[in-house]
Amino acid sequence: MPHALAIATTFSDLWNPNGLWIVLTACATNCACALVGCYLVLRRMSLMGDALSHAVLPGLAVAFIFSGAYDIGPLMIGAVAAGLLSTFLIQTLHQYARVPSDASMGVVFTGLFALGVVLIKKGIPPGVHFDMACVYQGTLDYTPLYTVELLGREVPRAFAITGGVFLLNVAVVSALWKELKLSAFDPALATTMGFSATLLHYLLMALVAVTAVASFEAVGSILVVAMLIIPPATAHLLADRLASMMFISLLVAIAAAILGYILSTVFDTNIAGMITVAAAGLFGLAVLFAPQHGVVSALARNLGVSLRVVREDLLAMLYRVEELGSPRRLAAAEAQAAVGGGWLARLSLSNLLRDGRIARSGDRLDLTPAGREAARQLVRSHRLWETYLVKNLGLPLDHVHEPAHRIEHFIGDDIREQLQQELDATATDPHGREIPE
Amino acid sequence: MTGLSLSDKVTIGAALLGGAAGVAGTFAVLRRRSLVGDMLAHASLPGVCIAFAITGSRDLLGLSIGALVSGLLAIGLMTLVVRWTRTKEDAAIGIMLSGFFGLGIVLLSVVTRSSLGGGSAGLSSYIFGEPGNMVDSDLYTLVGVGLGVLLLVLLFYKEFKLVSFDHEFAKSQGWPTLALDLAMMTAVALVTIIGLPIVGVILMAAMIILPGATARMWTNRFNVLLILAGVIGATTGAVGVRFSSGLPTGPTIVLTGAALFVASILFAPEQGVVARVWNETRLRFRVAREHLLRSLYELNEPNFPRLAPTTFQQLLAHRYAQPWMLRWLVDQSENRGLVAVRGDQVTLTPLGFRRAAEATRTHRMWEIYMMEFAGSAPDHVDRSADAVEHLLPESLLLELEARLAREGRLPAIATEVPASPHDLASEGNSS
Numbered sequence: 001m002p003h004a005l006a007i008a009t010t011f012s013d014l015w016n017p018n019g020l021w022i023v024l025t026a027c028a029t030n031c032a033c034a035l036v037g038c039y040l041v042l043r044r045m046s047l048m049g050d051a052l053s054h055a056v057l058p059g060l061a062v063a064f065i066f067s068g069a070y071d072i073g074p075l076m077i078g079a080v081a082a083g084l085l086s087t088f089l090i091q092t093l094h095q096y097a098r099v100p101s102d103a104s105m106g107v108v109f110t111g112l113f114a115l116g117v118v119l120i121k122k123g124i125p126p127g128v129h130f131d132m133a134c135v136y137q138g139t140l141d142y143t144p145l146y147t148v149e150l151l152g153r154e155v156p157r158a159f160a161i162t163g164g165v166f167l168l169n170v171a172v173v174s175a176l177w178k179e180l181k182l183s184a185f186d187p188a189l190a191t192t193m194g195f196s197a198t199l200l201h202y203l204l205m206a207l208v209a210v211t212a213v214a215s216f217e218a219v220g221s222i223l224v225v226a227m228l229i230i231p232p233a234t235a236h237l238l239a240d241r242l243a244s245m246m247f248i249s250l251l252v253a254i255a256a257a258i259l260g261y262i263l264s265t266v267f268d269t270n271i272a273g274m275i276t277v278a279a280a281g282l283f284g285l286a287v288l289f290a291p292q293h294g295v296v297s298a299l300a301r302n303l304g305v306s307l308r309v310v311r312e313d314l315l316a317m318l319y320r321v322e323e324l325g326s327p328r329r330l331a332a333a334e335a336q337a338a339v340g341g342g343w344l345a346r347l348s349l350s351n352l353l354r355d356g357r358i359a360r361s362g363d364r365l366d367l368t369p370a371g372r373e374a375a376r377q378l379v380r381s382h383r384l385w386e387t388y389l390v391k392n393l394g395l396p397l398d399h400v401h402e403p404a405h406r407i408e409h410f411i412g413d414d415i416r417e418q419l420q421q422e423l424d425a426t427a428t429d430p431h432g433r434e435i436p437e
Numbered sequence: 438m439t440g441l442s443l444s445d446k447v448t449i450g451a452a453l454l455g456g457a458a459g460v461a462g463t464f465a466v467l468r469r470r471s472l473v474g475d476m477l478a479h480a481s482l483p484g485v486c487i488a489f490a491i492t493g494s495r496d497l498l499g500l501s502i503g504a505l506v507s508g509l510l511a512i513g514l515m516t517l518v519v520r521w522t523r524t525k526e527d528a529a530i531g532i533m534l535s536g537f538f539g540l541g542i543v544l545l546s547v548v549t550r551s552s553l554g555g556g557s558a559g560l561s562s563y564i565f566g567e568p569g570n571m572v573d574s575d576l577y578t579l580v581g582v583g584l585g586v587l588l589l590v591l592l593f594y595k596e597f598k599l600v601s602f603d604h605e606f607a608k609s610q611g612w613p614t615l616a617l618d619l620a621m622m623t624a625v626a627l628v629t630i631i632g633l634p635i636v637g638v639i640l641m642a643a644m645i646i647l648p649g650a651t652a653r654m655w656t657n658r659f660n661v662l663l664i665l666a667g668v669i670g671a672t673t674g675a676v677g678v679r680f681s682s683g684l685p686t687g688p689t690i691v692l693t694g695a696a697l698f699v700a701s702i703l704f705a706p707e708q709g710v711v712a713r714v715w716n717e718t719r720l721r722f723r724v725a726r727e728h729l730l731r732s733l734y735e736l737n738e739p740n741f742p743r744l745a746p747t748t749f750q751q752l753l754a755h756r757y758a759q760p761w762m763l764r765w766l767v768d769q770s771e772n773r774g775l776v777a778v779r780g781d782q783v784t785l786t787p788l789g790f791r792r793a794a795e796a797t798r799t800h801r802m803w804e805i806y807m808m809e810f811a812g813s814a815p816d817h818v819d820r821s822a823d824a825v826e827h828l829l830p831e832s833l834l835l836e837l838e839a840r841l842a843r844e845g846r847l848p849a850i851a852t853e854v855p856a857s858p859h860d861l862a863s864e865g866n867s868s
Binding site for chain 1: 466469470471472474475518521522523524525527528529530531532534535536538539540541542543545546547550639640642643645646647649650653654683684685687688689691692695698702708710
């Protein structure tokens, strides 16, 4: 049981200070990203997260070259400047040079990234720590090694920074909750109501840039992009209100951090990569199993409706056979073939038999009283609708069966009542058959 | 084998890659899928690692097949997620991009650890690009992919053209748009994956987008666009490599492309910013000149047929707010022989008078038209005529003239100017 052992050691690892700090830093980063990411996902600008987290590189490089040190202050200023510049360039290229918005995004961020790489290679003297690979992968493993003093305690520098940015994001989001919400869902309305959607857009982009830069050092750009997009997108599948979406995205972010750390320890691989994979896995679960918007529940809903339609078709058919007055009854195989056959028909029939709506004697299907009542209502809906189509819409006789056949399953008591009143107590349908009470 | 020096090989390779990426990328740009190249580039990493783990070699072909498979898997998953859930395309692209890349990083660290020595060192070139590693077989692969893309474009030229410009129409005409889209994206994927070890993940996305976007500024024709994108891509690659002494090659190529792009945005003949601003400015000048002429005409109208000089003061009171602007306009008009200036006295020349009469006539005919046929109030027509008088085409004027003549609203001699339909004083000093 090597894995069980590994997991056991992992849990003991989690509770040692180093592991704890790594997880806490990852949590702070993920939460900071997820918070602003919600707006990006809702505004369908997720890729701005990708673009900005690359485009801030020249800002970082310039700040680094000028300040000559790895201080967070100048880096932040450089990042915000580069973030705002690239936001401006993307907008301007799109609006004034008529470049499609996706192409303008791609051109700007790759161009700025290339510029950043060149600046770093040329401007930063060799031997100074500015590793390109760590821009991608981050150095989460080394987080506990660099510490600062905070409130009288030694905490990792990366945690202090990302935690601070998380608090900043919380502050901005709660201060501008209404405004950001409105501009996320209806920028035009926000503008007409007097807060500039453009200004909010730039504010949001500056926040994204700051978050990206703060997270770079700890987790690398790839995790920044992942955390800006994946937890909010996951939450979007699970919630319909902004507040609950944000809350769930924070939970997903934390879960991804913990899960990713455990997995990376078990398989002894890159932590940031594994956190990304964990987040993507959570998204996959949400895609499949989200109660409202998941694939499985959608399939189940569709299956439920299909089954109901086939069941009702079976009942209505048996009713019509009874109505003919002949003693002959359908056999199970005939009935199934008549409603399209296949497993759907078999399943529907066995459902009806189990529920006591149809009784089987030998190879002969009979409606039970309960089944007959249900079938009567259906046939009534069908014939009322046919009558309505002919009388009120003037459709020809041979055009009304198909639509009535389809809609009969969705006509409830109240619509039946309305149809009845509209048609003034008609007793027969246009084909001359009785409309059952 | 080819007997080329490394730098020549790199130059030729970059040019080939740029050309192929330019042609294939044009489709991505036209179909608004520019960032799919970015996603593909990122999503290929796990495939590269798995292929390396299976084959145990850094052979370009094996790794590329792995990259292609995982890239296409990402595209497929993205399409499914967009189709089946409420997640939108942008978020789906971002999720696949980062999720696959994260998996790639994880696999990379596993592969690097488990392979002995430096066998897998070159794998990280899939992230950052390593043009210096180019060998002869890479060149042959590039030639092959380039020819493949070219063949694909030649075979499906008409279909690609239709799908690129009017997807809905193509669909309604019964073309297999999904398959055609896939074919285009496969071309993009092929080029992306071949280019990855040369320029790296991010910059490959740029190679896909830049040439197409640049060429789009210069032409509206599909065939020209494709050829131009190929040429621009190839030039970017070759020139970028030549510039890159002492600089990292991939970024230099991209910056070269970006410089070309910026130059095209600014200086392209029709769609360039400079050309557009220049055309707009010329139109503004023409409008201002015509307004000046009309002012002169209307100020002189009571004294016709005598043409008296008009003072700057009168003109200022009539229409213009800023004296320097008026001065400049008058000078311009003088250079064109439309007015004669003596001191601050401005007189229409015979040529200027003819132009002024034309401008006034157009203006008033539009005013009459608006009042007669569109039912506008007399005090509403002056401004709208101001805006439209400069743009009325000759054919429309002739038609207006015919209609007004039928209605008996036009003076018998067609060159004469009809009387203003509203009180001229109302024009006042309002602009």
